[in-house]
Amino acid sequence: MTDASMQSPETGRHAASLTATDARTIKRAKAEKRFRTYGIVAIATGLFFLVVLFASILSQGIPAFQRTVVSVDFTLTEQQREEAESTLFKTKAYSDLFIAALNKELTERGVEVDFDDAAIERLLGKVGGTIRTFYAENPDQLGQPIEFDLAASSRVDGYFKGRVSRDTLQDSRFLQLSDLDLVDALKEAGIIKQGFNWPFITGADSGVDNPGGAGIGASVVGSFFMMMVVLVLSLPIGVAASIYLEEFAPQNKFTDLIEVNISNLAAVPSIVFGILGLAVFIQFMHLPQSAPLVGGLVLTLMTLPTIIISTRASLKAVPPSIRDAALGVGASKMQAVFHHVLPLAAPGILTGTIIGLAQALGETAPLLLIGMVGFVARGYPDGFLAGFTEPNSAMPAQIYTWAARADVGFYEKAWGGIIILLMFLLTMNIIAIILRRRFERRW
C-alpha cells in the first residue's frame, strides 16, 4: 500500500541495492499480486454463479422430460361406455373400469405382492378423463383391445426420479409405503415404465392437482402469437423511427424530446409497462384480458427502444460515401436511404430485432399485470385469428404459474419449462450471431 504514510524515513531508501530487493518492493509486489488475484477471483465467482445456475436448471429440469407411464391393454365395450356415461361422476366411472381391468391383468400375471383397487388407484394419475376423451374421439375403437400409456401419479413419478424415497415417504391417502412394493413388482413386469414425456412438450396446462398432466405446448403457442404481434409492429415502427432520427430529423427541440424519451424508456422497469398495458389496453380500450394481442402490444412498447437503438447504430455504420454516391447520380434523399442505406444496414437491423425479440420472449412481469396468470390455459386456440384474442398463457407466465403452485410436482415442470424457454432464446441468439458473422460488412 503506497500511501503517503509509507514514505517515512524508516524505509531505508538509501540502503537500497539492485541485487537485493528491499522490504518495500516485496510488499508492493505482493500488493500487485493480491490485486490481480482479486480480479481473477471476481471473474471466477461470476462464472461459478453461471455454472451453478445452469447446473441447477439442468439437474432439476431434465426429469420433466421423462414421465412414468402405466401401460396396459384395455378393452371398453359399448355397454360399459353407456353405463359410465350415465353415472354422475363420469371420469370416475371410467377410471374404475380401468382399475378393474388392471387388477384383473395383475391377478392373471400372478404378481406376488398384495394389492387392492385402492392401491392401484393411488398409483395412477387422473386416468379417467384421458380414457373418456379417447373414446369420445375414437368411438370406432370400442370393443377392441387398445394399449394405453397412462400417466402414473405424481408421487410414483417422484419415486422413479428419486424425489420420493422409501425412507422419507409417509403413508397418506396419496401413496403408502406398501404401494412401493407393488410399483417395484409392476416395474419388473414391464407394466410401469419410464418414457419420454411428449405430453409435456405438446400438452396444455392441467389443473392445480395434476402436475403429471401439465404441458407447456399451449403457452409456447401463446408466446408465438405474442412474438408475431411484437415482430409485425416493432420492426416497421422501430426501423421507421430510426430512419427518421438518423437521416431526416432536424436539430430541434422536438427531436431532442424524442431522443430523451427513447433513452429513458429503455430504462423504465418492465412492470411499469405492465401498468401501462393494464390501464390503456384493458381498462381504457377494453381489449380482452390475458390475450396474446395485448401482451404483444405491451412487449412491443418495451422492445421498441432496444430495436431503435440497435437500428440507429447499424444505420450510422453505413458510410456517408454511400449516401453521397446515391445523391450524386440523382437519387432523392428518400431513395438514397431506402434503396442503398437500408439494405446495407439490414443485417444489423435484423440482428438487433432478433435480440430484442429474445428479450421480449423472456419478459414476465408485464404479462402478470395483463392477466396471463391465475387461470389455467387448458387448450390450444381455435384458429389463427382466435390465437390473438383468446386468453392464453405465455412461456414465462406459465413457468411463474407453476412455480407459484403448492404441489412440489409443479416445480419440476417449471424447471423443464425454463429449459425449453432457454432453448428458444439460445436458438434466437445463435441465429443473430450467425447473421452478424455472415452478413455484417466492415467498412
Place this chain on the structure above:
Amino acid sequence: MPIAWLILIVLAIAAVGYVLGRSRALQSAGGDSRGLHSLPVFYGTNVALKTVVPAFGLLILWLLAQPLFVNSQISDMIPESAIKEGSSRSLVMAEVRRTASGLDNAVAQGTLSETAANNADADVSELTQILKDAGQVVTSDISQPVLNAAQRYRLMNATGYTIMSFVVLFVALIGAAAGWLQTNADYRARNVVEQGVGVLLLAAASIAILTTVGIVLSLVFNTWEFFKLYPATDFFFGLTWSPSFSGRGGLSELGIIPLLWGTLYISFVALLVAVPIGLFAAIYLSEYASPRVRSVAKPMLEVLAGIPTIVYGLFALLTVGPLLLNIFGADGLGWMKAGTAVMTAGVVMGIMLIPFVSSLSDDIINAVPQAMRDGSYGLGATQSETIRQVVLPAALPGIVGAILLAASRAIGETMIVVLGAGAAARLSLNPFEAMTTVTAKIVSQLTGDADFASPEALVAFALGMTLFVLTLGLNVFALYIVRKYREQYE
C-alpha cells in the same frame, strides 16, 4: 373478426389503386415513362398511400373513440337506483360489459338466438340460466336495468362497428379515387409520396413520446383517483402495509414506507454482491486479461444478463433459498425461518447485476486515456498502483453512474422479489427475514382482481408512480454523470 377483414379489404383497394394509378400515369404519358415527372412506381404508391393512410387513421381513431362514447352513453342510461349499496357505477358497468360479452358468446355458440338476445322484455332469470348453461361467467342475478343496458350496449357497439366499416371503406375508396384522378404526367408524385413517407417516419418516431405520455397519464390519473379515496400523507408516511380486500376502504392501511424499505434493503444487498465482483471483473478484464481470456470471459459474464428474470426468480425460490436455509436456518445458525428472505432475493439479484456493473465499468475504464497510465508507469508505479490511484479516480464518476444504473435496475426488478423475497411487509434490519418490495406489491394488488375502483387496487398505480419517479430520477442522474464524464476525455 370483421376488423381483420376490413383491413384486408382496404389493403386490396390500395393494391388495385396502385396498379390503376401506375397504368393511368403511363397512359397519360403515351406509354413512355420518360414523359412522366416521376417514376411510374411513385404514381402507384401515391394512390395506395392516399387509400391506406386516411382509412387506417380513421379506423384507429374510431376504435379508440367508440368504447368511450358507448360507455358514457350506457353509463348515463343506468338509473341511480340500479346501483347497489357499496357498489359503484364502474362496477355496474363492468357487469354490463360481462353480460354483453356473455350474450355475444351465447349467440355465437348458437344457444341463444339473436332476437332472443335483443328481446328487452326477456325473463331475466331465464336468460341468466341460458348464459350459465352456455358456460358464460355471469353474476348470479342480472338485474333488469343491467340486462337492458347490456342489450343496448351490444346494439350500439354492433351499429357502431357497421357504420365504421362503411365509413372506413368509403374513405378508402374516396382516397383511391382522388389519387387516381390527380394522376397525370405532370403530377409531382415523387415529392408528394416522399413527403407522405416523411410524415409517417415522424409519426413512428413520435410513438416513443406517446408511450411516455401514456405511462405518465395512466399513472397520474389512477394515482389521483387513489388519493381521492386514501389520504396521500398516510400513503407516503404510513408505517404499516396491511391491505384488506374484504372491507371496501377504511380498514386498509397502505403505507409505502415498509415497501420502500424492503426495496432499498434488497437492492443494497444486491449491490453489495454485484459491485465488488463486477468492478474487479471489469478491472481485470480491461487491464490485465489477455485478449484471449477477455474474448471468452466477457461474453460468458454477459450471458448472465441475457437470462430472463423468471429464471433467476425460480433459482432464488428453489435453489438459493433452500441452500441459505440449510446454513442459516433452524438446523444451522438459526437466523432464518423460511427460504424466502431479503438475503435470498438480494444475492440472486446481485448475480443478475454483475454483468451490468462489469460491462459498463469496463467501457468506462477503457475510455481512460492510455497517456494517463503511461505517465503513472513512468513514475515507477506498479500496475495495481496505477489502477487504484490513477485509472479508478479518473473513471470514478462513470463507475458511480454505472452503479446507479444497476441500482435503478435493482429497484425496478420484479420477478426475483416476487418469487424470492416473500410477501410480508415489515420494517426490520434482519436480512434473513422475509420482506416485500414495491414491485412485488404492484403485482399482488393488480393480479386476479378486475375491480379498479377500490383503493386496494388503485394503490398499485401510486406505487407504480413512485417506482417510475424513483428509477427515472436515478437514470437521468446516472446518464448525466456518465455523459459529463465522457466529454472530459473525448
